Amino acid sequence: MGKPPCCDKNGLKKGPWTAEEDQKLIDYIQKHGHGRWRTLPKNAGLKRCGKSCRLRWTNYLRPDIKRGKFSIEEEETIIQLHSVLGNKWSAIAARLPGRTDNEIKNYWNTHIKKKLLRMGIDPVTHSPRLDLLELSSLLSSSLYNSSQLNPAGLLGFGSMFNPSFLNFATALLSSQNKTLEISPENIEQNQTGNFQCQNQYETYQANQVQNPIQGYTTSQANLNHLSTNPNNNLSCQMSLPNLWQEYDRENISISTPKGFFPVQNYGYHDSINQSIINSLAENQACFSDQNNIPNLSPFGSLLSTPSSNSTPLNSSSTTYVNNNGSSTEDIERDSYCSNMLMFDVPNALNVNGCV
DNA sequence: AACACCTCCAACCGCAGTAAT
DNA sequence: GATTACTGCGGTTGGAGGTGT
Numbered sequence: 130m131g132k133p134p135c136c137d138k139n140g141l142k143k144g145p146w147t148a149e150e151d152q153k154l155i156d157y158i159q160k161h162g163h164g165r166w167r168t169l170p171k172n173a174g175l176k177r178c179g180k181s182c183r184l185r186w187t188n189y190l191r192p193d194i195k196r197g198k199f200s201i202e203e204e205e206t207i208i209q210l211h212s213v214l215g216n217k218w219s220a221i222a223a224r225l226p227g228r229t230d231n232e233i234k235n236y237w238n239t240h241i242k243k244k245l246l247r248m249g250i251d252p253v254t255h256s257p258r259l260d261l262l263e264l265s266s267l268l269s270s271s272l273y274n275s276s277q278l279n280p281a282g283l284l285g286f287g288s289m290f291n292p293s294f295l296n297f298a299t300a301l302l303s304s305q306n307k308t309l310e311i312s313p314e315n316i317e318q319n320q321t322g323n324f325q326c327q328n329q330y331e332t333y334q335a336n337q338v339q340n341p342i343q344g345y346t347t348s349q350a351n352l353n354h355l356s357t358n359p360n361n362n363l364s365c366q367m368s369l370p371n372l373w374q375e376y377d378r379e380n381i382s383i384s385t386p387k388g389f390f391p392v393q394n395y396g397y398h399d400s401i402n403q404s405i406i407n408s409l410a411e412n413q414a415c416f417s418d419q420n421n422i423p424n425l426s427p428f429g430s431l432l433s434t435p436s437s438n439s440t441p442l443n444s445s446s447t448t449y450v451n452n453n454g455s456s457t458e459d460i461e462r463d464s465y466c467s468n469m470l471m472f473d474v475p476n477a478l479n480v481n482g483c484v
Numbered sequence: 485a486a487c488a489c490c491t492c493c494a495a496c497c498g499c500a501g502t503a504a505t
Numbered sequence: 506g507a508t509t510a511c512t513g514c515g516g517t518t519g520g521a522g523g524t525g526t
Contacts (some may be wrong), residue, residue, distance in 0.1 A: 145494070145520090167511065183512075184495065219514060230514075235493050238516095 142176045146185050150175055154182055155190055188231045195227025199236055207233060208241060212255040 142150075157173035163186055166179030175182060188194075199207070203225055210221045218230035218237075225233065237252075245252040 143496075165511085179511085180497095181495075187513095188494075216515065231494075234515075239492055 141178050141181075143181070146189075150177070151185070151190055154186060158186060158190075184231075188229045191229075193227055194229065199228075199240075203228070204236075204241065207237060208245075208255075211237065211241075 153173050153175055157169065161172070163169070163183075166183040169175075169179055170177045170182050173182070177185075206225060207221060210224055214220050216234075218234045222228055222230040222233050242252045245255075249258050250256065251258050
């Protein structure tokens with residue numbers, strides 16, 4: 130049970146701050162520094178509770194706060210960190226100089242979350258929404274074999290009826306089922322081998338085995354380094370939620386440039402991914418990596434830095450996802466994100482609904 | 485012009501962790 | 506060890522402004 134709110138006392142003002150109040154707070158902090166928030170408002174001549182003052186200072190008045198829209202790089206970083214840390218907004222904010230946890234949280238809830246949902250990605254797990262894949266598979270089974278219909282042209286389902294896509298989806302669903310068949314030996318292996326890292330950050334913490342990611346989170350180690358350095362032990366061991374693999378869509382009915390396709394590892398076994406890879410290979414889907422080696426880096430494809438991303442951030446290659454009247458910038462960002470995940474979900478499927 | 489609906493974000497609330505007494 | 510005070514964090518809310526009809 131927490132403490133009662135500090136604003137219960139009568140006479141304390143609530144609601145939006147006035148310019149005068151802001152100035153009083155700034156003046157006081159410039160003279161005396163911040164801290165001792167309980168007594169600060171009284172000393173500063175403010176009829177506010179300390180909590181309100183602290184919030185106003187940390188979220189708005191602090192001189193090092195960056196204003197304006199989030200850059201694509203910042204958005205990338207947020208998604209990347211969120212996939213590892215979850216809703217640890219303060220931890221995410223610590224990696225984004227000038228941005229507050231509140232700001233990031235708001236931006237996530239109002240922009241990124243919706244965008245991911247639009248693209249068929251579960252914003253909680255950062256993995257493709259398998260309910261949609263399953264639905265597409267079900268629909269395909271009833272429609273694809275019909276000689277009377279051209280399903281790809283129906284309802285805008287496009288690539289979802291492509292055999293390659295369906296094989297991929299099947300493999301993905303199959304791999305999901307495999308996770309239910311984990312043997313105790315495999316579980317034991319998980320704890321000692323490559324799969325000790327689970328999807329959820331909490332699981333890392335719960336793990337009694339000394340876990341490198343704990344050290345990472347407390348020391349604020351360089352996530353980019355961890356996630357992109359193939360020689361890094363942690364990088365190799367981490368089976369993070371997303372294993373984004375480049376997937377050439379030449380065979381897909383809609384002609385698009387090379388894109389990315391999400392594959393979830395679920396933190397269990399590489400062979401699962403291998404089955405997906407094999408399925409893709411069997412369908413003559415080639416990976417666009419120069420060495421034909423699928424990119425299994427947790428973030429390598431989805432959230433790589435511009436220099437390492439095979440699809441330029443400012444690519445104008447895709448606009449087909451957007452149809453909701455977004456601003457020009459949103460369209461550009463959607464296009465960018467579409468390049469990260471060229472998995473177009475028809476609007477006929479309510480992707481905004483809950484999983 | 486007026487109204488309804490939607491979006492966004494600053495601010496609030498409740499809880500948890502920790503330091504001080 | 507128990508209680509109180511303080512601070513930080515994440516979830517939620519309310520209202521201003523924008524958009525559609």
